[in-house]
Amino acid sequence: MSSDTLAGVPALPYPPEPRASLVIVGAGPRGTGLIERIAANAPELYDGQGLDIHLVDPYPPGAGRIWRAAQSPLLWMNSHAEDTTMFTDETVVMEGPVREGPTLHEWAGIDGRVFADRQLQGAYLSWVHEEAVAALPPSVTVHHHPRRALRVSGPREGRQQVWLEGRPRPLLADLVVLAIGHVDAELDEQQRALAAYAEAHGLVHLPPDYTADSDLSALRAGEPVLVRGFGLAFVDLMVLLTEGRGGRYEGDTYVPSGREPVLHVGSRRGVPYHSKIGYDWSGERPPLPRFFGPAEVDELLGREGGFEFRRDVWPLVEKELGFAHYHRLFTVHPERTDMAWDDFEEKYAAGSAAEIQALVASAVPDPADRLDLVALDHPLEGIRYGSFDAFQDGLRTYVEQDLSRRHDARYSPDLAVFLGLLSVYGQLIRLGDIGPWWHGFFSYLASGPPGPRLRQMLALSRAGVLRFLGADMAVTAEDGVFRASSATVPGAFVEARALVEARLPEPTVERARDGLLRELRADGAAETPEGLLRVRPDDGRILDRAGRAHPRRFALGPFTDGRTPGAFTRPRTGGPAFRQNDGAARAVLRFLAELASRAAA
Numbered sequence: 234m235s236s237d238t239l240a241g242v243p244a245l246p247y248p249p250e251p252r253a254s255l256v257i258v259g260a261g262p263r264g265t266g267l268i269e270r271i272a273a274n275a276p277e278l279y280d281g282q283g284l285d286i287h288l289v290d291p292y293p294p295g296a297g298r299i300w301r302a303a304q305s306p307l308l309w310m311n312s313h314a315e316d317t318t319m320f321t322d323e324t325v326v327m328e329g330p331v332r333e334g335p336t337l338h339e340w341a342g343i344d345g346r347v348f349a350d351r352q353l354q355g356a357y358l359s360w361v362h363e364e365a366v367a368a369l370p371p372s373v374t375v376h377h378h379p380r381r382a383l384r385v386s387g388p389r390e391g392r393q394q395v396w397l398e399g400r401p402r403p404l405l406a407d408l409v410v411l412a413i414g415h416v417d418a419e420l421d422e423q424q425r426a427l428a429a430y431a432e433a434h435g436l437v438h439l440p441p442d443y444t445a446d447s448d449l450s451a452l453r454a455g456e457p458v459l460v461r462g463f464g465l466a467f468v469d470l471m472v473l474l475t476e477g478r479g480g481r482y483e484g485d486t487y488v489p490s491g492r493e494p495v496l497h498v499g500s501r502r503g504v505p506y507h508s509k510i511g512y513d514w515s516g517e518r519p520p521l522p523r524f525f526g527p528a529e530v531d532e533l534l535g536r537e538g539g540f541e542f543r544r545d546v547w548p549l550v551e552k553e554l555g556f557a558h559y560h561r562l563f564t565v566h567p568e569r570t571d572m573a574w575d576d577f578e579e580k581y582a583a584g585s586a587a588e589i590q591a592l593v594a595s596a597v598p599d600p601a602d603r604l605d606l607v608a609l610d611h612p613l614e615g616i617r618y619g620s621f622d623a624f625q626d627g628l629r630t631y632v633e634q635d636l637s638r639r640h641d642a643r644y645s646p647d648l649a650v651f652l653g654l655l656s657v658y659g660q661l662i663r664l665g666d667i668g669p670w671w672h673g674f675f676s677y678l679a680s681g682p683p684g685p686r687l688r689q690m691l692a693l694s695r696a697g698v699l700r701f702l703g704a705d706m707a708v709t710a711e712d713g714v715f716r717a718s719s720a721t722v723p724g725a726f727v728e729a730r731a732l733v734e735a736r737l738p739e740p741t742v743e744r745a746r747d748g749l750l751r752e753l754r755a756d757g758a759a760e761t762p763e764g765l766l767r768v769r770p771d772d773g774r775i776l777d778r779a780g781r782a783h784p785r786r787f788a789l790g791p792f793t794d795g796r797t798p799g800a801f802t803r804p805r806t807g808g809p810a811f812r813q814n815d816g817a818a819r820a821v822l823r824f825l826a827e828l829a830s831r832a833a834a
Contacts, residue, residue, distance in 0.1 A: 252283040253825050256395045256404050258382045258749065259412035260290035261297020262801070263790050265362045266319060266810065267412060268375070270818035272368035273321075274329045278822035281829035283372045287404050289382045289397060295362030296355035297414060304445045307472050308351045309683060310801075311465060313509070314338035315345025317354070317801045319361045324807045327815035334364070336804060348509075348683040378404070384752040385409050385786065393785050407828060408821055410773075411788040415443065417746040418738035427732065430710040437731035438715075441738040444469035452731055454478075454492045459717045459727065461706055462735030463500035468682045468690075470735050471496065475693060487692040496699050497727045498735075499719050503613045503704030504631060505690065506681030510648050511640035519560040519649050521656040524582075525553040530663050542667045548586060550657050551606055555589065556581065557653030558604040561646040562597070572596040604650065610674060613704040618722050621700065628701040629694055636687055652806075654679045658798055659809045663770055666761035666794035669739070680800050700727075708732060740792040742766050750792065758783075765794040772820035773813060784824070787817050 257264045268286070292298045310317065320334030321327070337357050338345040366375050380397040387393035394403035420428060424440045431438035437451045437458075444466050452458050452474060460467060476482075479490030522529075529549055533540045540546060559581065563574035570577070572595070580592050597603050608614070612631070618624040638644050654675055661667060693699035703721025710716075718726040738744075741764030742754045754760060759767040759778045766788050767776040773789050774782035791799065795813060802808040 251405060252285050253281055253828060254285045254287065254392075254404070254406045255408050255410070255821060255825070256287045256289060256382075256393070256406040257410045257412055258289045258395070259297070259414055259790070260288040260294040260362070260377065261292070261299065261412070261414050262295075262319065262358055263412040263414060263810070263814070264288060264290070264297070264410075265295050265358060265365060266814045267410060267789065267818055268369070269319070269332065269361070269365040270329060270811075270814045271822065272365055272370075273332045274815070274818050274822055275370050275373070277330075278819060279370075279826050279829075281372070281825060284370075284374070284825065286369075286373060286375045287395075287406070288375060288377045289380060289395065289404070290377070291379050291381055293355075293359065294377050295359035297358070299414065299443065299445075300351055300355035300358050302352050302355050304351060305473060305477060306350050306352055307476050308445060308469055309348045309686075310337075310351060310354050311348070311509070311680060311682065312800055312803070313345060314341065314343055314347050314349045316803045317349075317357075318804050319358065319801070321808065321811050321815075322805055324805045325811045325815070326807065327812045328819055329815040332368075334361070348685070382749050384749055386756075387785070389784060406785075408785050408787070408824060410817065410821070411749070411775075411786075412790055413747065413749070413792070414790055415737055416740050416750065416792050417442070418741060418744045419746055421739075421744065424734070427708075427710055427715075431715075431732070434713045435730075436713075436715065439731075439733045441466075441734045441736050443737060444473065444735070447733075449473060452494045452733070454494060456494050456731065457727065457729040458494045458496050458731040458733060459702075459708060459715050459729045460496050460498040460733045460735050461500065461708060461717075462733075463498055463502065463505050464676060464736060465506065465680070465682060466737060467498060467505075467735040468686050470733060471690065471693065471699065472686075475689075475698060480698075482689060482692060485688065485692055487689070487696040487698065489696060489698060493698050494731070495697070496693075497702050497717060497729065498699065499702030499704070499706030499717060501705060502611065502677065503702070503706065503719060503721055504628065505687060506677050508636050508639040508681055508684045508687050510651065511684050512642040512645070512648070514645070514648055514652075515642075516565060518652060519557040521553070521557060521653060522660060523553060523556045525549040525657055525660055527660070530660050533664060540664075542671070546661075546664065546667065550661075551586070552589070553657055554606065554650050554653040555593075555604050557649040557656075558646045559593070559597075561649035562602055565645060566602075566643070569599060569602050570596055571598060601644075602646070604646070609678065611704075613721050616721060618703075621702070621722050621725055621727070624703060624722055625694060625701055629691055632687055632691055636684055640684060651679050655798070655803070655806050659807055662795055662797060662809050662813075665767070665770070666763050666765045668763060672796070675798065680798065702727065740765065740796075742792065745792070753786075761794050765796070766792055768793045768795050770795055771816050773817040774820070787821070789813055789817060 314337040317337040321331045383396045393406045393409050396403045428438050478492040481488050703719030705720040714728045715732040716726050716728050742750050742760045757777045759776045768788050769782045773787045775786045797810040
């Protein structure tokens with residue numbers, strides 16, 4: 234195997250008998266994972282005389298855009314180093330062979346409980362890429378094109394043409410795989426109106442974006458800034474506008490530099506995502522799946538009239554997560570229950586939602602030991618404060634309690650629910666696009682910030698640099714300013730000349746800033762009602778509006794209806810992204826092997 238980078242190379246005539254060619258658009262973690270699976274499966278499936286793999290990405294292979302070295306060293310990963318791997322293990326359900334490798338903390342030689350910075354993760358990804366390329370058969374050559382792909386053309390039954398920015402001739406490809414990761418998007422109607430108002434009144438409006446790429450220079454020291462969004466994009470924003478501007482922490486105290494704006498943050502829930510859990514699992518894992526597994530998914534997919542998420546899917550998910558929670562509580566903390574596990578499990582399995590609620594009330598005396606998913610999703614429901622000042626103390630108490638609980642192994646049923654969420658996500662992928670709510674709820678419970686970030690949030694709040702707005706945040710543009718209010722503090726509002734939308738753009742094909750996806754849509758590729766690209770679940774082939782799979786075009790990632798959790802895979806959790814990569818890699822190799830067989834004949 235060999236590898237090269239092609240930048241500024243003139244287009245040359247193609248040889249009369251070109252080698253087999255695969256173009257992968259996107260050389261970040263997903264593209265790297267696909268190459269690893271191609272290398273693992275090639276000995277079994279492909280014995281052709283040669284293959285050129287063209288990686289198209291303006292950013293470095295392995296790290297890609299999000300994990301590139303050229304970003305602030307203050308930005309961390311959102312997972313412990315020991316919970317981050319790019320390698321398969323025996324828990325991954327797939328046809329291909331397992332190829333084990335080190336986690337981030339094993340590779341870097343660091344404490345597994347550390348939240349490494351993104352630059353270190355980028356170095357790990359670059360190493361994984363190099364290892365994957367080195368594992369390819371000797372007849373395979375990898376070429377990196379540090380350019381953007383503009384469009385894909387070509388007949389269904391013939392070679393594809395991948396047109397690159399700044400290159401007059403296309404790459405010719407027998408197959409094309411899109412692994413472009415998170416996509417930038419054009420503004421929706423609401424965001425266009427806010428941007429137009431800002432321009433007309435000399436205000437600052439920063440639309441949804443990857444925070445590390447946003448220009449924050451217009452956010453001035455000491456001035457109020459409204460921030461809509463309390464998830465991981467907000468945490469990055471908070472870091473860049475505080476430590477990134479020279480502030481520092483001395484224990485639990487923040488010492489301002491004087492260059493920080495004052496951030497007023499709110500969201501639908503009005504609270505930050507739950508802290509990462511700060512203890513390790515011990516003992517027996519809940520036997521999952523139990524109430525939402527392959528059989529239940531098969532039944533849903535087989536319904537003539539289709540299914541509706543809230544009516545048909547969510548009750549199964551809720552029962553599955555409850556089972557994980559109570560299995561842990563009854564088997565590890567039986568002293569906090571009033572019933573034997575066997576009796577509880579039998580009644581739980583047979584019960585309706587109302588019967589389960591009554592069962593839990595009778596068998597679990599402390600409300601803190603009960604799982605209430607509705608209350609978790611609406612943490613400030615019905616809570617009201619007379620002023621924003623009063624609310625600051627209230628939310629600080631909420632965050633402190635969350636930190637305490639998420640670092641206390643006595644509440645290990647919370648970690649069992651996390652394992653349940655991973656199991657559920659692995660099943661939900663087969664159902665396709667189930668709407669945006671589930672992905673947000675999963676991130677809120679399972680993919681929140683490191684505990685130290687929430688402690689920094691508390692310090693910033695005490696220092697007056699960070700102010701909380703509350704739940705159901707509403708923003709209006711009037712009287713020459715942006716105005717924010719919330720249901721938590723009725724009748725009160727905050728005015729500012731700057732508004733930041735702290736979240737990633739919605740990954741819709743129609744509004745994608747990437748012309749490649751828009752061209753695919755115009756060429757007949759199907760999309761879901763939520764705007765995601767439709768793909769075949771088993772191998773990622775792109776579907777057209779008639780439901781036909783394109784024989785030569787594949788797509789993997791968050792812009793498809795096969796999207797997986799955004800975080801890196803934890804070891805020994807089944808890794809649905811690994812399963813998808815393996816399925817796509819095997820389909821690619823089978824196709825190329827058939828082409829080679831035809832050519833030989």
